Amino acid sequence: MTTLLHLNVSPRGETSHSRRAADWIRQKLAAQHAPLTVLERDLAADPLPPISAAFTDANMAGAAGLLKEGEVPPALALSETLIAELEAADMVLLATPMHNFTVPATLKTWIDLVVRPERTFRSTRQGKVGLLRDRPVLAVVACGGPVREGPGSQQDFLTPYLKYVLGTIGLTSVEVLRMDNTARGPEYIAQGLEHLQTWADATLPGLVVPTEAAA
Numbered sequence: 001m002t003t004l005l006h007l008n009v010s011p012r013g014e015t016s017h018s019r020r021a022a023d024w025i026r027q028k029l030a031a032q033h034a035p036l037t038v039l040e041r042d043l044a045a046d047p048l049p050p051i052s053a054a055f056t057d058a059n060m061a062g063a064a065g066l067l068k069e070g071e072v073p074p075a076l077a078l079s080e081t082l083i084a085e086l087e088a089a090d091m092v093l094l095a096t097p098m099h100n101f102t103v104p105a106t107l108k109t110w111i112d113l114v115v116r117p118e119r120t121f122r123s124t125r126q127g128k129v130g131l132l133r134d135r136p137v138l139a140v141v142a143c144g145g146p147v148r149e150g151p152g153s154q155q156d157f158l159t160p161y162l163k164y165v166l167g168t169i170g171l172t173s174v175e176v177l178r179m180d181n182t183a184r185g186p187e188y189i190a191q192g193l194e195h196l197q198t199w200a201d202a203t204l205p206g207l208v209v210p211t212e213a214a215a
């Protein structure tokens with residue numbers, strides 16, 4: 001049995017391009033990795049609370065080695081739940097819009113809750129070392145406009161950031177599908193769907209799911 005963690009970020013429900021694309025990918029994954037168990041987390045329908053002082057203190061206490069073995073202060077309970085969802089997943093499917101060139105605030109809060117010193121990464125003299133087992137992460141990113149080289153074009157800070165921050169906790173197998181120009185009309189949407197198909201054909205058959213490889 002393979003477990004997929006499906007994270008949705010867009011607040012736009014059924015009209016969301018990233019959600020629709022991710023649902024299509026999920027169907028493909030279900031056929032390819034049957035039986036597929038899906039853990040769903042909708043960061044728009046159930047937004048996570050902003051980082052609190054209590055969370056910050058408990059997080060820093062963990063970083064300083066001040067928590068007892070197995071001790072989970074109440075302020076870290078939600079973070080532990082989110083990390084447990086990641087740990088339970090053999091694959092992650094993340095569907096998100098681009099907001100102001102990077103991740104939406106709701107996704108950033110999820111990141112702040114799962115990227116924790118001495119829990120999901122360790123700081124060493126050589127830099128941060130991820131503590132989670134690697135597993136495929138498929139990220140679908142919808143952007144209203146184009147991303148391209150040259151003056152006047154917008155930059156994509158989302159893709160490199162997402163890869164960097166997930167890599168920090170050990171998730172280095174991140175594949176990003178960016179669907180540009182969603183705000184520019186049906187012709188561009190059709191191009192995005194073609195791109196989705198090509199990307200899926202190139203990416204999904206080669207996915208190495210560690211627990212499946214070991215089985």
Ligand SMILES: Cc1cc2nc3c(=O)[nH]c(=O)nc-3n(C[C@H](O)[C@H](O)[C@H](O)COP(=O)(O)O)c2cc1C
Nearest residue numbers: 010016017018097098099100101142143144145182
């Ligand atoms: C607050 C906000 C910021 C946005 N920033 C950008 C941006 O920086 N670049 C871009 O191309 N589109 C931007 N958009 C447009 C969305 O990325 C686009 O509508 C996308 O399709 C939303 O994803 P969804 O269709 O999955 O909901 C922004 C939209 C909102 C609401």
